[in-house]
Amino acid sequence: MFSARLIERLTHANSVAVLTGAGMSAESGIATFRDPGGLWATMRPEELASMDAFLANPELVQGWYRHRREIVEEAQPNPGHLALARLEAMLDEFTVITQNVDNLHHEAGSQNIIELHGNLTRNYCASCRRPADDAELSIGHCPICSGLIRPDVVWFGEMLPEGAFEAGLQAAVSADVFLSIGTSAVVYPAAGLPLAAAEAGVYCAEFNVQHSAIADRMDEVVLGPSGGTLPKLVEMVATGRGW
Ligand code: BJW
Numbered sequence: 001m002f003s004a005r006l007i008e009r010l011t012h013a014n015s016v017a018v019l020t021g022a023g024m025s026a027e028s029g030i031a032t033f034r035d036p037g038g039l040w041a042t043m044r045p046e047e048l049a050s051m052d053a054f055l056a057n058p059e060l061v062q063g064w065y066r067h068r069r070e071i072v073e074e075a076q077p078n079p080g081h082l083a084l085a086r087l088e089a090m091l092d093e094f095t096v097i098t099q100n101v102d103n104l105h106h107e108a109g110s111q112n113i114i115e116l117h118g119n120l121t122r123n124y125c126a127s128c129r130r131p132a133d134d135a136e137l138s139i140g141h142c143p144i145c146s147g148l149i150r151p152d153v154v155w156f157g158e159m160l161p162e163g164a165f166e167a168g169l170q171a172a173v174s175a176d177v178f179l180s181i182g183t184s185a186v187v188y189p190a191a192g193l194p195l196a197a198a199e200a201g202v203y204c205a206e207f208n209v210q211h212s213a214i215a216d217r218m219d220e221v222v223l224g225p226s227g228g229t230l231p232k233l234v235e236m237v238a239t240g241r242g243w
Contacts, residue, residue: 002205002233003220006177009203010233011240013176015093018084019168019193023182023208025102027078027227030071034184039068050156054126058148062140065151069120069134072102080181081108083230088112090243095171099183099190101153114168116160116190122152165189173200180204182226185212194218 010016022032032038033045047053054061085108088094096105096113101120105113123132127147136142137149154160169192172178178197185191191214198204198217206218207226215221222229 001224001229002222002236006203006205006220006222006233007236007240009177010087010237013091015171015175016087016091016177016179017095017097017168017171017175017193017197018179018181019172019183019190020084020096020098020100020105020181021183021185021190022100024080024098024226025075025078025100025104026182027080027225028075028102028104030075030102030104032182034186045156049153051158054148054150054155058140062137062149065120065153066137069151072104072120075102075104077104077108078227080226080228080230081105081110083234085109085111087234087237090238090241093171093175095168095175097168097171097190097193099187101151114164114171116154116164116168118151118153118161120151120153123149124152126150160189168193169196172197173202175202178202178204179207180212180214180218181207181230183208183212185214 026032033040048061048064081104088110094112096110098105098115099117101118103119103121123137125132125142125147128145132149140149142149172193173196180194194204194214195217204218206212206215206221207229209225211221
């Protein structure tokens with residue numbers, strides 16, 4: 001399942017960075033985007049996840065995010081999330097760089113998390129940028145300025161949170177090992193992180209149920225649901241490190 005090289009590298013690593021995508025949370029019951037049956041199997045991304053879509057039909061977009069938020073609030077971290085939190089505890093430096101907006105790395109106990117695409121559990125006013133609560137999202141308008149309330153996520157064409165990509169890039173290129181987990185690696189700039197790590201000579205492994213768009217640039221691909229593969233990997237590393 002894993003190469004001896006990956007286990008060896010992780011057993012002696014000081015610094016590890018991981019990029020996670022929607023597949024990481026699939027086993028928590030949260031739909032991915034681009035898989036069959038995923039969030040975008042029937043809707044085009046630009047129809048929901050862009051400012052143009054929001055302005056064209058704010059109620060549709062607000063309703064879609066309220067629905068996803070309800071699912072996220074019911075969801076629990078899966079064994080893959082817990083395995084990453086366990087691995088972090090063994091290492092000097094560990095960075096979770098996530099494209100996910102579901103808060104499950106936090107709930108699993110991971111400490112050093114960079115959220116590239118925001119967090120679905122927060123909202124703000126698109127006009128005055130004041131943080132907004134759930135009730136305000138339900139009403140749809142800001143009580144102060146009447147602006148539209150939106151989720152604190154990054155839509156297509158929007159900049160990532162200030163400093164997030166730069167911090168992720170620094171973690172990626174300075175790591176001893178980089179893991180790309182449960183992402184199709186088609187959305188940039190996030191997909192540039194494993195590529196930058198590979199370019200910098202960092203040992204890179206992909207964990208996915210199928211090959212991603214950048215699988216051929218990784219040193220190895222571990223096929224299988226990450227809720228199964230990651231706990232096995234971390235158990236072997238823990239044994240090797242005497243944990
Ligand atoms: C499993 C599994 C299991 C299943 N175990 N695995 C360079 C080239 C081309 C385009 C661009 C470029 N640079 C920028 C762009 C434009 C654009 C972009 O990338 N477009 C491409 C899609 C063509 N990027 C942007 O617009 C970004 N902003 C930006 O670049 O700002 C600068 C700028 C500003 C202004 C003008 C121009 C530039 C922002 C991107 C924001 C993405 N936002 C979303 C929505 C977030 C909110 C929400 O949740 O609704 O983020 S899109 C969506 O895709 C979401 C995800 O985080 C992201 C990535 O998806 P992910 O996580 O990879 O999911 P899937 O479904 O694609 O894949 C799941 C994987 O899991 C699959 O591989 C499965 O096999 C696997 N899997 N079960 C392990 N159990």
